[in-house]
Amino acid sequence: MTTTAAEAVEAIRTGPAGPEIGAFFDFDGTLVQGYTANAVYRERIRQGQIGALELARTIVAAVDGTVLGGNPHSIGEISFAALRGRTVDSVVEIGERLFVQRIAGTIRPEARDVVRAHLRRGHTVVVASSATRMQIEPVARDLGIPHLVCTELAAEDGILTGHSSTGMLWGERKAGSVRAFARGHGIDLKHSYGYANGSEDIAFLGSVGRPYALNPHPVLRRAAEEYGWPVLMLREPKSPGLRAYLGTVAAVAGTNTGLAAGVAYGWLRGDRRQGRNAGIELAARTGLTLAGVKLNVVGAENLEKCRPAVFVANHQSTLDVLVLGALLRRDFTAVAKKEARLDPRMLVIGALLDPAWIDRGDLTKAKQSLDGVVEKLRAGVSILILPEGTRMPTPSLGRFKKGAFHIARQAGVPIVPIVLxxxxELAWRRSLIVNPGTVDVAVLEPVDTSGWTAEDVDQRVAEVRQRVRDTLADWPREVGAR
Structure with missing residues (x-):
């Protein structure tokens, strides 16, 4: 029986609740597409840390442990030995960096929904994997998963010994570790959930009462059919095809043409502001259309309720600029970090929008720039600020900086949160290519700042961030095409 993410989430929602119900997720190939060890190996090769002998031994062990049915633990032992003498902190740093650079973009979007459904029911959610903590922990933290049952690296005084304190949790060893975790945490395995994709996890899935073969390999699919386990098919992270490449090129050209047309229109009319408005709307709409991107917007009426305003939005992608331009359309500018001024993608946009460039390394200059922003607001120009300060690698929110909130309070204008x-998913943070698809947007009710004081700004920032976070976690259902 094949089931969808929506059906699985509904089954979780109507099933038993409480911490005695476990939800155990395999990692590689289940929560993330592919194998994170590949990213680790590529990084080590790039840094010249893998010699010809180790590379040859690794390839032989991988073939023997998979294709030839040999010892699957050999490749782990080779990997552990290669880390001998490294500090724990340096390995953790590599894991965090690779998460941002490579692994975050491989998280299955619908896996996030399934995990969130278990957390809402108060289940004990666990990643159970043969991968190491340095590979898993950044992903688990991003998904909100508090527990790990994984291959642990042995260390003495913060230095790796080249061995594992648990052994590689593969096959029956992993299943046994899951059962031990359940005993130690009072989990009822008969009513618990398990998710995995590989044949090595048949024993693990057989340990729980609600197993799911998730995007399974052929051997696991056959086992699922034999045992009557549901097959859960989740969509993969988008990979750019020819349509995406052609659409992106066309979108860049269309965006720049629209901006140039706006500049020319303003010059001919002798009204730079009118030209700016025309150019921004034309550029954003043209760019999105040529890229094959549509918008589904909830709360569009909140864009016009109170202007001027400080619009704040979460930030995941270079695509955000076009989406926000299409939403705001007129009489606005932005606050941006000074470093972005040299980004070729910002040259034309910067010339048209005339944003406030903030030097984050010089507090005096930054304050002067923000004072100028307040004057723009008082002159009737709305301001767009991305309070996370940088593109986040996943939908999880970063910390909100306070600048936008101080500006709104000083100018006496409302804050309007926009949730993307x-x-x-359509254009990962490190990608310049935009995949066609639909972007969901929620424009929240304006936040009145008239009663704010400088002392309670921290609390107000936390409140707005929580509203954005709650919206991402429980998306409004009344979505209308725009």
Missing amino acids: RNTG
């Missing part, structure tokens, strides 16, 4: 749900 999935721009990162």
Whole structure:
């Protein structure tokens, strides 16, 4: 029986609740597409840390442990030995960096929904994997998963010994570790859930009462059919095809043409502001159309309720600029970090929008720039600010900086939060290519700042961030095409 993410989430929602119900997720190939060890190996090769002998031994062990049915633990032992003498902190740093650079973009979007459904029911959610903590922990933290049952690296005084303190949790060893975790945490395995994709996890899935073969390999699919386990098919992270490449090139050209047309229109009319408005709307709409991107917007009426305003939005992708331009359309500019001024993608946009460039390394200059922003607001120009300060690698929110909130309070204008749900799926933060698709947007009710004081700004920032976070976690259902 094949089931969808929506059906699985509904089954979780109507099933038993409480911490005695476990939800155990395999990692590689289940929560993330592919194998994170590949990213680790590529990084080590790039840094010249893998010699010809180790590379040859690794390839032989991989073939023997998979294709030839040999010892699957050999490749782990080779990997552990290669880390001998490294500090724990340096390995953790590599894991965090690779998460941002490579692994975050491989998280299955619908896996996030399934995990969130278990967390809402108060289940004990666990990643159970043969991968190491340095590979898993950044992903688990991003998904909100508090527990790990994984291959642990042995260390003495913060230095790796080249061995594992648990052994590689593969096959029956992993299943046994899951059962031990359940005993130690009072989990009822008969009513618990398990998710995995590989044949090595048949024993693990057989340990729980609600197993799911998730995007399974052929051997696991056959086992699922034999045992009557549901097959859960989740969509993969988008990979750019020919349509995406051609659409992106066309979108860049169309955006620049629209901006140039706006500049020319303003010059001919002798009204730079009118030209700016025309250019921004034309550029954003043209760019999105040529890229094959549509918008589904909830709360569009909140864009016009109170202007001027400080619009704040979460930030996942370079696509955010076009989406926000199409939403705001007129009489606005932006606050941007000074470093972005040299980004070729910002040259034309910067010339037209005339944003406030903030030097984050010089507090005096930054304050002067923000004072100028307040004057723009008082002159009737709205301001767009991305309070996370940088593109986030996943939909999880970063910390909100306070600048936007101080500006709104000083100018006496409302804050309007804009929530972007999935721009990162269409164009991951490190990608210049935009995949066609639909972006979901929720424009929240304006936040009145008239009663704010400087002392309670921290609390107000937390409140607005929580509203954005709650919207991402429980998306409004009344979505209308725009």
